[in-house]
Amino acid sequence: MTTRVLYLGWWSDAADVLARHGCEAAFVVPAAEREAPARHGFTGPVVVVPEVTRLDDVVAGLIRDGVDPRGFDVICSEHEECIVPAAVLAAAYGRAGLTMDTAVALRDKMVQKRLVRNAGLPVAGCRTVHALDEPGVVPPFVVKPLSGVSTQHTYVVRGQEALERVTAVLAASGRQGPWLVEEYMTGGEMHADGVVRDGRLLFLGLSRYLQNLIEIQDGGLVGSVTVDPGAHPGLYRQVRELASAALKALGHTDGVFHMELFDQGDRLAFSECAGRIGGGMVLETTAAKFGVDLYDEWARAVLGRPSAIGRDRRYDTRAHGWVHLIARPGRVRAMPAADDVRDRPCVTDVQMRVGPGDTVQDSATASNARAATVSVAGETEDGLAGEMRALARWFRDRVHVEAPA
Structure with missing residues (x-):
């Protein structure tokens, strides 16, 4: 039927x-x-x-x-x-x-972190506030919406000057809160993308962000490079254990997920988890590196049909990745064409977001703000990350914009 x-x-x-x-x-x-x-x-x-x-x-x-x-x-x-x-x-x-409890756990960051903490996993301490001048709110901390997306309205507050600036920015945004104030977490940020069925983790692919996402406010790049399971078996074992326990705590037993975590050297700490496919070109890099079609797996879970992930699945030993190409905000007068970008070293695919005459969004406002996104492939993870940074510089230098009035 x-x-x-x-x-x-x-x-x-x-x-x-x-x-x-x-x-x-x-x-x-x-x-x-x-x-x-x-x-x-x-x-x-x-x-x-x-x-x-x-x-x-x-x-x-x-x-x-x-x-x-x-x-x-x-x-x-x-x-x-x-x-x-x-x-x-x-x-x-x-x-x-989805059940309502699971859906809320995958969206509300306070609920999510409480459930994960109660399961005994490392996660940032946090609380909800209506204003940043409430007693006990002391820098450094991160403030964000309870159910935000793409790091929008997310800020690091490291001292009194930043506290005053962010307070003004939040007031000007028109958002009323409440807000989530959480402990500032150290360590390199990673994302794990996978499939869970009947409570069992069927697939997990791990990637390292080029920079922690919060750094977009200081001109940081949004992009990531896949981590090879054969080269990093111990790390994959740790991530699988954390991801399995976190998904169980959230009640997410059937579907796809995009989980972010911090590698703090002596431990892994949970950051956030969404019940969807990751943004950027996570879909494409997961297929290229691991041979898994996350959209097909999403549909199979939604429809209650068996997963197509085989036991003998092989992965590409090369590194794969993706990166948002950004430009200064304003109206585009001239920029590289898709074919120009595609001809650059390591590039495997290009998704153009804007063209001449369009307006470029300020990339500091959201992690999904970009002029284009590319997927890339290379022989080593570190080498590919270097190529991605060079590509981003090349692109930015060749986009000419009229600054906003």
């Missing part, structure tokens, strides 16, 4: 993989993306609502368009900000989907 799927948000990869699995899918999309499904060639039902992250908008839109959620087998989303609304909708209408 055909499986009917109601998906909150729009993601072309999700539409494609559900079609490959023979599903009949319907999408609830925000008004800002109402034309995206048709541009992609999707011809199924589309419900347009003001904001797909607001549950009242979604429910009203479905009723308004005569779409009954009870007519679907699964209600889901791979879009991070829609995971909780999809879980609530699935529970309300008795459809298959």
Whole structure:
């Protein structure tokens, strides 16, 4: 029988993989993306609502368009900000989907860190506050939204001057809080991307960020290089143990995940975990390095179908990675074309984000702000990281922008 799927948000990869699995899918999309499904060639039902992250908008839109959620087998989303609304909708209408407890644990950072800490894993100490001048809030610390994305509105406060500046920035943002204030964690940041089924970790791929993500505020690069399992078996063993325990604590027993952690030398510390595929070009580098299609595995978990990960799966011994190419903020007057970037050493694929005439977002505002993203491959992890930094410098120097007024 055909499986009917109601998906909150729009993601072309999700539409494609559900079609490959023979599903009949319907999408609830925000008004800002109402034309995206048709541009992609999707011809199924589309419900347009003001904001797909607001549950009242979604429910009203479905009723308004005569779409009954009870007519679907699964209600889901791979879009991070829609995971909780999809879980609530699935529970309300008795459809298959993430449980509400798990969905909240994968989104709310305070809930997530409490569960992981209670499981005995190293994690930053944290608390919620309504203002940074509350008693006991003493630098250094990191402040962020409870359920933010892409390090938006996330700041390191190291002293009194930074405290005053960040307080003003948060007030100007219009966000009311509460905010999460957490211990500043040392160590190099890594991300683990994988698949869990029936509570068992089926696959895990590990990568090191070029720089800790919080460093984008000081001009840092967002990108990562894969860690080879054969060259680092001890590290993989430690990460697998931490990831398995963290996923169990969060109740995430079936699906994909993107987990961040800190390598502090004498231990690994948990940072955050999302129940989705990692951003950047994690999807592409995972396929190239490890031979695993994370979108296919996401769909299989959502649909309750067996994983396609084989026991005899082999991986590429070369290093793979991806990096966001950034430019100074402003309107683009001239920049390298995709073919120019593709001709650079080690580059395997290019995704252009902007072109001449477009406006470049300030890369210090979010970890997903970029002019382009590239995937790369090389013989060694350190050598590839060096090539990625050189590529980023080459690109930035060749993008000419008109500074914003």
